[in-house]
Structure formats: structure tokens, C-alpha cells
Amino acid sequence: MRIAVCLKQAPDCSSVYVDPVSGEVDRERFVQTLNAADACALEAALRLKEQRGGSLFALTLGPDESDEVLRVALAMGADTVERLWHPSAVDWGPLTIAAALAARLHADSSSLPDLIFCGEQSSDWASGTVGPALAAYLGLPQITGVIGLEALPDPSGQLLLRVTRRLERGYRERLLTRPPLLLTVHETLNEPRYPSLPAHLAALQATIAVCDPLSLPQFAPDVEAEEATIIEVRIPRPRPHRLAIPDSQLSPFERIGEIVSGGTSRRQTRLLEGPPEELAHELVRFLKERGFV
Amino acid sequence: MHAQQQFDAIVVGAGPAGSSAALVLARAGLRVALIERGEYPGAKNVSGAVFYAPGLLAELLPSFWDEAPFERYITRRVLTFLGKESAFSLDFHTRHFALPPYNGVTVLRPKFDRWLAGKAVEAGALLITSTVVDDLLYEGARVIGVQCRRDNGALYAPVVIAADGANSFLAKKAGLQREFSAEEMSLGVKEVLRLGTRTIEERFHLTGDEGMASEYVGEATGPIKGGAFLYTNRETLSLGIIVQIASLAQQRIRPYELLDRFKQHPAVAPLVRDGLTLEYSAHMIPEGGWQLVPRLARAGLLVAGDAAALVFAAGIFLEGMNFAVASGLAAAETALEAHQKGDFSAATLAGYRKRLEQSFVLQDLQRFRLTPAFVNNERLQNIYPELLCQAAEQVFRSEGRPRKKLGSTILTTLRSKVSLWTLLRDGWQAGRALFF
């Protein structure tokens, strides 16, 4: 089985200082490490490789310093590693990055890897986009937000995976799946291993292969195509706590009742009935009225 | 044994001592392993920090002044005696310290240590981070390597330089250092406060890259023996207290409470006003001086920097980084000599001590060997600073009444708390400790 894992160097959150007044990030204080979720992706890939045999290829896109994350991958047990970089890549958004990674994975003479692992989000921008976009570019099915992963015994000898996904509000989803597939992994999936000294030493001294993504046949960056533009970054303010002021016309008893019940007006609900088109119109009108659209 | 695990020299600890040693060894073409427990060099290292005599490194690294990440060069030194509500300062400023080789520069250790270790790596040393050294490996009485806290963690080399910082585990394991007494160790607690470049320059009367190093005694640490410091970086302040561990334990005060108290002193509060705390750290400092310097070598092993207690802590002086660098360099030169001879015996490595005796490292420590005891004198710590402030207050007080001559004003104040005899004796001791 061939497994690929996409890694990213990202700031260690504990080293990030954001000026509370200007909202600016002090870049000089960053300590760059292997993104936490990516380390879990790497560990998960390694465990599968160890169970089932095969090879593990670790890929990153980043400047010189990003060699470090590939060294971590080598020390932990990746068989081959490669770094993609071109100076113009500093401006690339998640979609272009995903396209470059896809082009690199396509470039191998053999077919695509059976399994591709990514971290779900990085500690810096946390767009959570690269993994899904990569799956789209490669035409692979994907499972995001993986917090549990198990290889099940399958009589056919094929790999059968039981995957647990994290959904919102504490919900979980459990899926059975087979490769080929792309998984994005949450940083709680596992505890990445601590490499032995000889492995660590060998990785420190390894030469890291670098590839210019612009030289890849299937890749043409289209920076304009990034549909998301960052307009502003700021620290969210805590939501103001609304105080309900009871109606002074009411009797003290009723006022107390209103205060403890948490508001002066009842929650209003409206139930609409009718043909779907009318309902849709009504809904749009409602949203406009409330300033949502 | 894997060839990969065999080196010509192993340096433990990528602080100023270790990185300087590794730099020299690697430049000479040796295969050097520089082992650091932190994620990167300097990750957890703590100093004030003024790096004095930076020329030591500039000699070795010609690009030093252009490249080294220093914050400001020190042109202003201030010594302040703090009373409860007053302060008496000696304030010295000179343009002579404003030209390379500067007399001292402020540095932020995480940046500086990383940069210096990077120089050793450029020279060819192998930096092994996130790796703790747990023990030394022996063959008979000879040290032949180290044991790291990782699977298959043995590394071998004919010479190991232990530069693992204060309270060195390795120097003790090797039987070179004894256990310390709590009088010989201090705890430094330090904060980095962000003020912004403009505010720093205005508040401390600095222009351009000039900086200030300010030391405090007396009320700075309340009843606890110790002192405080405040140094300017480019846009931040480093300030902290350094207190004797014995005294801290006795008085049962938490060190960060002391630091807070120092920041609230009326003479200090306006200097740190509106500062945003960026970092908070604590570290031990071997302040025992000459008495604490261990045996510095045995077959296959040299000890450098704080690990060998080579810190010049004499009241107004707190110099450790330059001592660390100088001793690291001397250790490396000794290791090189041993390689040339192919002899790593205790006798060859004893050349290390000779080198240090010829340099300021052991000469200063020996010359000022009486200073630690003098500085920790109860009266110097807790009575004289207050008295000095009172005397100054008497001198400057104008009450519409006839004044006495200044000499008698000062003497009366001083003698209100200590006898003339004690005063003379302390004066004599001060002289012995610092002046003659």
C-alpha cells in the first residue's frame, strides 16, 4: 500500500503573541514546528504502514525552513520526503497550494497513492481547505475531521477502515470505508511518537529533495482564482451580554418573574404553510427584513 | 556501535558556553554533536540579559556586529539604592561605550542563543535539539560519551564538554561538583515588558540604539537577600529580581510576589507603567563565586559556563554569558589540543584550567572571591540602602531652620542604626571585596 501525507510547518501556538491593541502578531517570536494536526496525520499513516506494509511519502510546500518538518517525518519513519517551493508561493492561497500538491502527487509515474493523509487545520490560518481541495483536485473521496481510525480485518484482504469523524456540537459519525481516499485528521487523533536517537540523527543529516512546483506538468497557478480574499483580521470581542430591562408598568411580582425567566418579551415563532416557492419568497423576505442578506 | 553515533567531540547544552565551544571545534574540522534539550537553542534560557564584552565573539565571528541579534548597546549604567519610599541613584553615561566593540549589549536569549548555535551549525556542528542528556558513559574512569533520553540514545566521543547550565547534572554525576548550599544559589525571576521603541527612548533618555542597564539593591527585594535589574531592549524592557534561595526559603515569600513588589516601588512603577508582559521566566544562578568553582575536568570531560559556576556575581556586576563564552572557547581549545596529541587524559585536559587562570574568567572570580559574602551582608542588603536614602533626604531637606554641615548630617543618620565600629568594619570589608 502506498500512503502519502501532506505536512505543513506552522507556528507553535504557545509562542504566538498577538498585540491586544493593534491585533498584530509578533512574527519574531514564532517558533515554527510541525503543525499539531499534521503530526497526528503522520503518526496515523505510520501506524497503518506498520500494520499493513507499504511505503510512506511525506510532502510539504514551504520555504527552506520547512525542511524541518520533513526531517521530523523521516525520523518518525517516512520512507521518502519532498519539499515543493517557489518564491512566488508566499502569495498562494489554500486552493493554489492544494493544486500544487495534487500536481506533485499526479507526477509520479505510477498511480496515485492509496491513501492520503492531511491535518485538518493548521495553527495559523486554520482554513481547513487544503485537504478537501486536494481531494477535489485528485478526484478522490474524502473524510474530514478524523478523530478515530482503525483498520478492520477484512476477509477479502483489502483494507477496510473504520473512521470516526468529529461533527459539530459534540456529534460523532462513524464510517466504514476503503481506499483510495483522502483523510484530514484532527489533532486529538493520537499521540505522535518520539523518534529514537539514531533515527533522529539520520534525519538531521538527510538531504531533502526540493521540487519547483511550477515545473510540474499539471500545475498552473492561478492566484486570481482564489475566491477568498482576506479583508481584515481581528481579535473577536466577547459578545456583549444583553440585560433585560423589565417593563416598569408591571407589578413587582411580574417584574421579578420576568427577570428570572431571562427576558421581557417572549420568543416569537412563526409557522408558515404553503407551496415551496411562496415559502422560499417568504423566507428571503424575512432574512432581508432582519438584515441577514 | 554505529559510526553515526561516534563523534570527535560532544557538547551538551546549546547556551552561550556550548555553542561557542561547538563553533570552535567544528571550525577546526572536528565532527561535533551539539545536544540541546530545548525545541531550539535558547527556548528556555534566561538572562537579564546584558552580554558584556561581546568583542569576545566578534573576534571569532567577523560578521558579528552586522548580524548578531542584539537589542541595544549599553551606554548608561545606573545603580540605585532603594529605600521604602525613596531612591538614591548613581547614574553613569558615556559615549565611549557607543562604539564597537561595545562594552555590553542587551540580547533576548531565545533569539541570541538560536543565532549563535546557528553559527556553530554553519561551521559544521550537528545540532541535535529536543534531546535530553541523562548521563555520561564511561570506560573505566574515562568519559567516552553521553546517554540521551531517546531509544538507542548512546553517543560516543573521546571528549565531552558539559555546558548544561546552572546546577549541572553532568558535573555532579561526574563527581566534579559537590552539592550546593542554598546560600550559594540564587533564583532569578524575570519578565519582558513591551513598551514600544518611542516610550523606551523617551523614558530612559536614550537615542538610537543606546541602551541602559540598571541595578537595584535594598528595598528592591524587601527583606530577602538579592537585587533587581532593569535593562532596555529595542522595544521591550527586561526586568527581574535575583534572590538568594536560602533567604527566600527562610522568609517564605514567593518570588513573583517580590517581583510585583519591585514593580510597584514608587521609583520603579513609573518606569514600567503600561508595560505589557510578554514573557515570564525563572532560572537558577550559581552565585557562590570562587568557592563554588568545581574541578573543571577529568579524563574525557570538560565543564564550562554556568555548569562550572563560572558566574561573576558581585553586587553591581552580574556577568555570566561572557564567562560562559570565554570558558566555552577555552574548553574547545583544550579539546583541540587533546585531539592533536591523541591524548584525552586528565593531565592533558588540565590545560583547560590553566587557560582559564590566564584569562579574566578565573582571575576575576579569584580576585573578587570575598565579594559574594560581602554582598550578602545583612546590613548592606537591608539597612544601608535605606540609610543612604535618609541621609540624602536630610541633605536635601529645606525646612526654614539652620542646617548642620553635611558631614555631620550624614554621620548622624548612619549612626542612628549602626555603630561607628560596625560602619568602619563594613567599610573595610567593602574595600577588601571590591576596591583593593
Ligand SMILES: Cc1cc2nc3c(=O)[nH]c(=O)nc-3n(C[C@H](O)[C@H](O)[C@H](O)COP(=O)(O)OP(=O)(O)OC[C@H]3O[C@@H](n4cnc5c(N)ncnc54)[C@H](O)[C@@H]3O)c2cc1C
Ligand atoms: C534572571 C537572570 C539574569 C541574568 N542576567 C545576566 C546578564 O545580564 N548578563 C550576563 O552575562 N549573565 C546574566 N545571567 C547569567 C547567565 O544567564 C548565565 O551565566 C549564562 O546563561 C550561562 O550560559 P551557559 O551556556 O553556561 O548556560 P545556559 O545558558 O543555562 O545554557 C545551558 C543549556 O544547556 C541545556 N541543557 C541543560 N541540561 C541539559 C541536558 N541534560 N541535556 C541537554 N541539554 C541540556 C539547556 O537547555 C541550555 O540551553 C543571568 C541569569 C539569570 C537567571
